Amino acid sequence: MSSHLFTPLKVGPLTLKNRLTMAPLYLGYADLGGTVSPALLAHYRLMAASGVALVVVENATVDFESGSGSPRTLRADSDAHLEGLKRLAETIKEAGALACLQINHAGRFAHAAEPLAPSAVETFGRIPRALTIDEMKRIAECFAAAAGRVAKAGFDMVELHGGTGYLLAEFLSPHTNRREDAYGGSLENRQRFPLEVLAAVKETVGRFPVGCRLLVDEWLDDGLKPEESTRFARDLEAAGIAYISAMGGTYESFGRPEIVARSRQAGYMLALSAAVKECVQVPVIAAGRLATGSVCENALAEKKADLIGLARVLWADPDWPRKVADGREDEIVHCNPDCGDACMQMVMKGRPALCVSWPTEKMKAWKAKFAGGETP
Numbered sequence: 450m451s452s453h454l455f456t457p458l459k460v461g462p463l464t465l466k467n468r469l470t471m472a473p474l475y476l477g478y479a480d481l482g483g484t485v486s487p488a489l490l491a492h493y494r495l496m497a498a499s500g501v502a503l504v505v506v507e508n509a510t511v512d513f514e515s516g517s518g519s520p521r522t523l524r525a526d527s528d529a530h531l532e533g534l535k536r537l538a539e540t541i542k543e544a545g546a547l548a549c550l551q552i553n554h555a556g557r558f559a560h561a562a563e564p565l566a567p568s569a570v571e572t573f574g575r576i577p578r579a580l581t582i583d584e585m586k587r588i589a590e591c592f593a594a595a596a597g598r599v600a601k602a603g604f605d606m607v608e609l610h611g612g613t614g615y616l617l618a619e620f621l622s623p624h625t626n627r628r629e630d631a632y633g634g635s636l637e638n639r640q641r642f643p644l645e646v647l648a649a650v651k652e653t654v655g656r657f658p659v660g661c662r663l664l665v666d667e668w669l670d671d672g673l674k675p676e677e678s679t680r681f682a683r684d685l686e687a688a689g690i691a692y693i694s695a696m697g698g699t700y701e702s703f704g705r706p707e708i709v710a711r712s713r714q715a716g717y718m719l720a721l722s723a724a725v726k727e728c729v730q731v732p733v734i735a736a737g738r739l740a741t742g743s744v745c746e747n748a749l750a751e752k753k754a755d756l757i758g759l760a761r762v763l764w765a766d767p768d769w770p771r772k773v774a775d776g777r778e779d780e781i782v783h784c785n786p787d788c789g790d791a792c793m794q795m796v797m798k799g800r801p802a803l804c805v806s807w808p809t810e811k812m813k814a815w816k817a818k819f820a821g822g823e824t825p
């Protein structure tokens with residue numbers, strides 16, 4: 450039915466068979482301690498077999514001690530996790546998709562005794578400690594080593610997590626970066642650390658493609674805005690990024706009533722990907738309730754994005770790509786904006802997430818996968 454969605458696209462050295470990607474979605478399916486579990490493999494097998502060209506796996510930490518988002522966050526921070534990551538990459542590729550792993554340091558939102566950040570700016574009652582330059586160097590090395598493991602594990606690409614208000618985004622943001630040294634103040638200074646991380650990663654992985662999730666708009670009055678993030682996007686491109694995946698908001702803005710209302714709308718982040726696309730030549734991924742074939746087709750036709758990122762949309766219905774391709778859109782099981790962000794609530798409580806829109810049989814089957822564990 451489609452003129453754009455099911456056409457191929459080159460991303461760096463890779464050819465994506467269509468414009469559909471899975472956007473990173475942390476669901477708490479790894480075991481406690483961040484090891485690859487049978488449930489996680491089953492989940493990604495399903496996502497990769499859906500017909501999307503590329504699966505970008507949820508964030509994996511580059512440093513368990515200081516930078517993990519939760520006890521179930523995947524780990525790319527030590528060779529002990531290489532075997533699990535190999536199985537994950539293999540599973541995705543065997544099911545027919547290219548595999549990318551997102552790597553992250555959670556900064557002030559880390560599940561850590563003493564969260565680290567560019568500056569000591571309070572968040573949800575906790576004050577992180579400002580990083581020293583030596584610590585920043587070590588974290589850049591952790592990113593580089595983690596990216597090396599991603600390549601070694603057999604993934605096709607690696608993605609730096611520069612979204613959701615985690616460490617790389619915290620450096621860019623004037624709201625969270627109040628440093629008075631060479632890493633704070635002007636945009637040039639605030640983007641220095643993320644660009645150093647990218648340089649360290651590229652030095653380690655060579656020609657292996659590196660993408661970036663980018664916080665385009667922090668949706669806070671004193672936060673990062675598209676005027677600056679798009680300038681950073683240009684510099685990412687100049688530094689050899691393979692693609693940019695646009696997103697908006699952080700944990701500090703997601704709960705604002707106007708953002709809650711906005712994020713219920715179809716295509717609510719398309720303005721952000723469109724702003725990035727105007728500034729760069731590399732492929733741009735959009736996400737955010739791209740729930741129907743026509744919303745996606747229009748986004749591509751209107752050049753608001755080159756690739757579609759489906760997160761909850763695909764998780765709610767892994768048959769979404771086939772149903773859209775076959776013109777069976779009335780059969781799609783949709784992520785329900787009225788569910789009160791149930792999946793997010795479950796993972797924030799440290800539990801594996803289940804989608805409240807799933808049919809009863811599927812819900813039962815997935816609950817059984819976590820039997821003995823903490824089902825919601």
Ligand SMILES: Cc1cc2nc3c(=O)[nH]c(=O)nc-3n(C[C@H](O)[C@H](O)[C@H](O)COP(=O)(O)O)c2cc1C
Pocket residue numbers: 472473474475476507508551610612613662696736737738739758759760761762763792793796
């Ligand atoms: C429960 C949950 C977990 C998420 N985990 C990640 C993540 O690990 N990395 C990331 O870049 N974005 C993450 N996101 C954001 C998604 O990639 C996506 O941008 C957002 O959910 C909008 O797309 P959708 O409407 O298709 O879900 C997460 C979102 C949710 C709701």
